[in-house]
Amino acid sequence: MRTLALILISVFCLTSSTALAASYQRTDGTIVDPILDTLGSVHPYSGSNVGPSAGLTFADLSSADLASVDLTSSLLGFANMTSANLANADFTSALAANTSWAGADVTGADFTAISSLFNANGLGATTGAALYAATTSFSGAWADEAMTIPFDPVAAGWTLVPEPSAATLIALGIAGLAMRRR
Numbered sequence: 001m002r003t004l005a006l007i008l009i010s011v012f013c014l015t016s017s018t019a020l021a022a023s024y025q026r027t028d029g030t031i032v033d034p035i036l037d038t039l040g041s042v043h044p045y046s047g048s049n050v051g052p053s054a055g056l057t058f059a060d061l062s063s064a065d066l067a068s069v070d071l072t073s074s075l076l077g078f079a080n081m082t083s084a085n086l087a088n089a090d091f092t093s094a095l096a097a098n099t100s101w102a103g104a105d106v107t108g109a110d111f112t113a114i115s116s117l118f119n120a121n122g123l124g125a126t127t128g129a130a131l132y133a134a135t136t137s138f139s140g141a142w143a144d145e146a147m148t149i150p151f152d153p154v155a156a157g158w159t160l161v162p163e164p165s166a167a168t169l170i171a172l173g174i175a176g177l178a179m180r181r182r
Contacts, residue, residue, distance in 0.1 A: 025051030026068040027090050036065045038085050050074075062100075087128060096120055102145050106130040112161050117141040123151040129159045 022045055023033035035043040035050065043064045048054055050066065054074045062080045068088040076096040083103035090110045097118040107128025117123070117138060124143025132138075132153050141151040153160070 022047060023049045024066055025049070025070050027070045027088065028068070029070075035061075037063045038065050038083065039063075040065075082122065100145065101126050103127070106158075111136055111158075117151075119147070120151075121145050121147050123153075124149065124156050126156065129157050131159050131161050133161050134163060 022035055023031050024035050025031055035045055037043045043061070045059065045061055045064060047056070047059050050056065050059075050061070050069060050071070052070050052072045052074065054071065056071075056079050057075050057077045058079065059076070060080045061084050062082045063084060064081075065085045066089060067085050069086065070090050071094050072090055072092040074091075074094045076094055076099050078098045079096070080100050081104050082100050085105045086109050087105050088108040088110075089106070091114040092110065093113060093115050095116045096114060097116045097120065099117075099120045100122050101120060102122025102125040104122075104126045105128050106126045107130070109128075109130040111117075111130050112133040112135075114136060118140040119142070120140075121142040122145045123138075123141055125145070130153075136153075138151050138153060143149040143151040143156070
């Protein structure tokens with residue numbers, strides 16, 4: 001009887017300690033389980049798994065290591081992304097209104113087709129150069145956490161990705177110049 005009780009307690013401890021952790025999906029489809037923090041320890045986030053179409057409203061992912069996370073079509077309203085590693089993340093069609101970003105590493109993160117950054121704050125206090133398009137709307141987005149300075153991606157050092165039509169015109173122009181020299 002005593003052995004059975006010890007086994008049940010051990011199983012309960014093991015399952016309860018792993019049940020707190022969630023996983024995330026990378027842009028290449030691989031699953032990272034559990035989510036770690038930026039120091040390499042298990043992150044305390046215990047909500048739904050993080051990936052495409054995830055419902056992450058009010059999620060606290062501060063200091064989470066989410067490198068190359070796929071957040072396409074996710075709901076990130078009121079989420080806390082402060083000091084998170086979001087390098088090479090994909091935010092295509094994500095709704096990130098009222099999200100906190102201060103201190104997050106957004107190096108190479110794709111904001112070119114994000115749906116909403118309205119009332120997002122701390123974008124000017126991110127590190128690294130995220131990607132954005134001329135059509136990316138920063139209306140109502142804030143550089144600071146106090147929401148007093150409008151966000152300017154150029155001032156933040158973010159990288160403008162030219163539209164495919166502009167890139168095509170440039171390539172055709174270069175090809176035309178090359179043919180003209182012959």
